[in-house]
Amino acid sequence: MSSSQKRVVAVCKDGEEVAERLREYLQQKYDEFAKRNDGDKKFLLGLSGGSLPKFFSAAVAAMATSSSSVDWRRVRFFFCDERVVPFTSDDSTYKVYHEVLVGKVEGIGEDSFMVINPTLSAEEAAQDYSRKLAALSGQPGGAPPRLDVLLLGMGPDGHTCSLFPGHPVLRERELLVAPVKDSPKPPPLRVTLTLPVLNAAAAAVFVCTGSGKKEVVRAVLEEDGCSLPAAMVRPCNGELVWLLDAPAAAALNKA
Numbered sequence: 001m002s003s004s005q006k007r008v009v010a011v012c013k014d015g016e017e018v019a020e021r022l023r024e025y026l027q028q029k030y031d032e033f034a035k036r037n038d039g040d041k042k043f044l045l046g047l048s049g050g051s052l053p054k055f056f057s058a059a060v061a062a063m064a065t066s067s068s069s070v071d072w073r074r075v076r077f078f079f080c081d082e083r084v085v086p087f088t089s090d091d092s093t094y095k096v097y098h099e100v101l102v103g104k105v106e107g108i109g110e111d112s113f114m115v116i117n118p119t120l121s122a123e124e125a126a127q128d129y130s131r132k133l134a135a136l137s138g139q140p141g142g143a144p145p146r147l148d149v150l151l152l153g154m155g156p157d158g159h160t161c162s163l164f165p166g167h168p169v170l171r172e173r174e175l176l177v178a179p180v181k182d183s184p185k186p187p188p189l190r191v192t193l194t195l196p197v198l199n200a201a202a203a204a205v206f207v208c209t210g211s212g213k214k215e216v217v218r219a220v221l222e223e224d225g226c227s228l229p230a231a232m233v234r235p236c237n238g239e240l241v242w243l244l245d246a247p248a249a250a251a252l253n254k255a
């Protein structure tokens with residue numbers, strides 16, 4: 001990786017330590033943001049689904065009990081991928097985060113989230129979300145915005161967001177947000193950030209736990225030229241952080 005591409009792999013003893021390391025990292029990134037930005041500029045934080053909400057809500061809860069300086073009113077959440085389902089559906093990632101954060105953390109309300117329009121088709125929802133993301137980031141003309149922190153998961157097949165192995169969407173270089181209508185991980189209809197957006201970020205953080213991931217973690221972190229989607233996330237001028245628990249790191253050859 002070039003000098004501007006920094007990769008950190010942290011192996012934690014368990015999920016509790018993963019959440020603590022996530023808390024530390026988010027606090028550090030927010031503090032850096034607050035130092036260099038005054039006024040109403042928002043800290044743009046991308047969320048993924050799956051097991052990530054569990055770790056993120058634990059990190060936020062720990063911030064609330066400590067003397068954290070995070071002013072959540074200055075944070076805008078968006079989705080690194082989202083299922084195109086009603087917000088009332090248990091498949092909605094927004095629903096999961098709404099339940100654990102809205103009305104529970106000072107400064108986090110429904111207006112903290114940039115949500116998709118689930119009444120649209122996947123194609124239209126992707127176009128709509130692209131416009132919203134460009135506006136949120138103040139990035140004119142469709143160039144990939146520089147988002148502050150992306151929180152990502154990785155499936156046992158090496159997918160991340162809704163970017164699945166071998167899927168044509170991996171070759172998308174123009175759209176900021178793309179539709180996926182055949183997700184092998186249900187539900188099938190989704191929108192996802194594309195690789196140009198992921199790799200324009202200031203920081204991408206993978207949170208990956210469990211022995212079921214150990215082989216794919218080894219492949220992604222140690223196989224040169226690995227073409228799995230998670231291995232293709234390498235921010236061009238940003239930080240790449242992997243937070244692993246010991247079972248997920250068990251097949252790694254290098255510490």
Ligand code: 6PG
Pocket residue numbers: 048049050051052081082083093152153154155156159160161162185
């Ligand atoms: C989704 C997620 C997805 C998730 C991975 C890992 O909405 O399905 O964004 O990309 O991050 O599937 O999920 P787990 O952490 O639950 O294994």
